[in-house]
Amino acid sequence: MHIPDGYLGPPTYIATYAACAPLWGVAARKVRESLDARRAPLLAISAAFSFLVMMFNVPLPGGSTGHAVGGVLIAISVGPWGAMLSISIALVIQALLFGDGGITAIGANCLNIAFVMPFAGYYTYRLLSRALSSERGRVLAAGIGGYVGLNAAAFTTAVMFGIQPLLHMSPDGRALYAPYPLSVAVHAMMIQHMTVIGTVEALVTGLVVHSLHRSRSAWVLDRPERRSSR
Amino acid sequence: MKEYRGLLVALGVMALLTPIGLYLPQITKAGAAWGEWGILEVRKMVGYAPAGMEKASDTWKAPIPDYAPPGRENASIPEQGIHYLLSAFLGIIACGGGAYLLARWLTRRGSPPADRRQ
Numbered sequence: 558m559h560i561p562d563g564y565l566g567p568p569t570y571i572a573t574y575a576a577c578a579p580l581w582g583v584a585a586r587k588v589r590e591s592l593d594a595r596r597a598p599l600l601a602i603s604a605a606f607s608f609l610v611m612m613f614n615v616p617l618p619g620g621s622t623g624h625a626v627g628g629v630l631i632a633i634s635v636g637p638w639g640a641m642l643s644i645s646i647a648l649v650i651q652a653l654l655f656g657d658g659g660i661t662a663i664g665a666n667c668l669n670i671a672f673v674m675p676f677a678g679y680y681t682y683r684l685l686s687r688a689l690s691s692e693r694g695r696v697l698a699a700g701i702g703g704y705v706g707l708n709a710a711a712f713t714t715a716v717m718f719g720i721q722p723l724l725h726m727s728p729d730g731r732a733l734y735a736p737y738p739l740s741v742a743v744h745a746m747m748i749q750h751m752t753v754i755g756t757v758e759a760l761v762t763g764l765v766v767h768s769l770h771r772s773r774s775a776w777v778l779d780r781p782e783r784r785s786s787r
Numbered sequence: 788m789k790e791y792r793g794l795l796v797a798l799g800v801m802a803l804l805t806p807i808g809l810y811l812p813q814i815t816k817a818g819a820a821w822g823e824w825g826i827l828e829v830r831k832m833v834g835y836a837p838a839g840m841e842k843a844s845d846t847w848k849a850p851i852p853d854y855a856p857p858g859r860e861n862a863s864i865p866e867q868g869i870h871y872l873l874s875a876f877l878g879i880i881a882c883g884g885g886a887y888l889l890a891r892w893l894t895r896r897g898s899p900p901a902d903r904r905q
Contacts, residue, residue: 561823563843589893597890602794604886608878609801612854612871613808616817623820624808643886650881655874656849718822725839733839735822736829745821774793 558623558714559651559666562659564735566725569717574664580641580672587638596635599777603631603643608650611657615757623754626670629678629706630762633699634777640675641667665717669710678706678762696767703762704755711750718742798883802875806868809854813864851877 565573588600610627617623632640645667651657658666682702689698719739722732735742769778819828826844830836853860854874855867862870 558820559823561844562846563826563837563840564822566839585893588890592890592894594894597894598791598887600890601883601887602791602798604882605798605879606801608882609798609805609875612805612875612878614812614817614820615808616812616815620816620818621821622812622817642889643882646886646889647878647882650878650885652847652849654849654851654877654881655854656847656852657854659843660847661843714822727838731835732833732837734837734843735840736833736837742822749821772793774790776790777794 558626558670558711559648559658560662560669560714560717562661564659564721565662565665565717566721566734567661568724569721570661570665573662573668573717577645577664577667577672580668581645584638584641584645587636588642591636592639596779599635600639600643603635603640604646604650607631607644608647610761611647611651615753617749617753621749623749625703625754625758625761626674626707626710627758627761628670628674628710629682629703629758630699630765632675632679632706633682633702633762633766634779636779637675637679640679641671644671644675665714669714669717673713674706674710676706677709678702678704681705692770696763696770699766700759700763704759707755707758708747708750711746711754712743715739715742715746718746798879802872802879805875806871809868809871810864 592600607627611624614622614624626644628640628644631643635643648658648666648671649663652660652663652666679702682698685698685701686695689695716739718735718737719742721735722738725733727733737745766778769775819825824832826836826841829840848857850857851874855862855870859866859870
C-alpha cells in the first residue's frame with residue numbers, strides 16, 4: 558500500500574501533501590490536549606509497532622505480497638489522532654531510510670495509511686462497541702474495525718493509482734505515471750485486501766486486543782467512552 | 788517505565804520474528820506488492836516505461852534500500868535475514884525515538900495541570 562515515487566503525478570502528490578498538512582496540525586493539537594503525559598510513550602511504542610507489522614509481508618495468490626498495518630489497534634490505544642502521528646512517523650522513516658514508499662508520496666501514503674485507516678477503523682470499532690460491550694464483543698468489534706480500516710485505506714490508495722491515467726496521458730496514449738485505470742486498480746487492490754490482508758489485519762487487531770485484555774498491560778486499551786477526541 | 792516493560796519485550800520478540808516477512812514471500816516466489824513495482828517490472832507489464840514514472844523513480848536514494856545495505860540485494864539468504872533483522876531494530880529505534888521526542892514535546896507544552904502534578 559506504500560505508493561512509490563513516480564506513480565503519482567505532481568497535482569496528486571501536491572494535493573495530498575496539502576491535505577495532510579492541516580491534518581497533522583490538528584493531530585498535534587488533539588494529542589497535546591487529550592493525551593496524558595504518562596501515556597505519551599505509547600506513541601513511540603505505536604510507531605515502532607506499526608513499522609514492525611509492516612515488515613511482515615504476506616504472500617498473496619497471484620504472486621504479489623501485502624502486509625497488515627496495525628493502524629486500528631493503535632487508534633484503539635492512543636486515539637485516531639495519536640495513531641495518525643505515530644503511523645506518519647513510521648511511514649516517513651520507511652520512506653527516508655528504507656525507500657519503502659516514495660518521498661513525493663509521503664503525503665498520499667500518510668493520508669491513506671495514517672489517516673483514512675485509523676479513522677475508518679476506529680469509528681467502526683466505537684460504533685460496534687456500543688452494541689458489543691462485553692469483552693468478547695470488544696474483541697470482535699476491534700477485529701472488524703481492523704478489517705474496515707485496512708480496506709478503506711486500500712480503496713483510497715487504489716483510487717489515487719487509478720486516477721493517474723485520467724489526469725496524465727501522453728498524446729500517443731501512453732500513461733505518464735501509474736498506468737492502470739481506476740477499474741483495474743480498485744479491482745486488484747480490493748480483491749487482495751478484502752480477502753487475505755484484511756483478514757490478517759482483523760486477526761492481528763482482535764488477537765492483540767484479546768491478549769491485552771487479559772494481561773497486566775490492559776491499561777493500553779483506552780476505553781472509548783473516556784475519550785474526548787471529537 | 789515499569790508498565791512499558793512488557794510492551795517493549797513484545798516489540799523485541801516481533802523484531803526477532805520479522806525475517807518471516809522476508810522469507811515467506813521468497814519461498815512462495817511472490818513478487819512486489821500491487822502498485823509497488825520497480826520501473827523495469829512496469830516496463831515488462833505494460834510494454835513501456837511511463838515517462839513521468841521513469842523520471843521520478845529515482846527521486847530519492849534511500850541509505851538502506853529495501854531493508855538491506857545498498858548493493859547487498861543479492862546477498863546469501865541468511866545474510867538477507869540478518870539485514871532484515873537489523874533493519875527491524877533500527878526501525879524501532881528510529882520510529883520509537885522520533886515519536887517519543889514528538890510526544891514529549893507535545894505533552895510538555897501546554898499540557899493541562901492535572902498532567903503536571905504526576
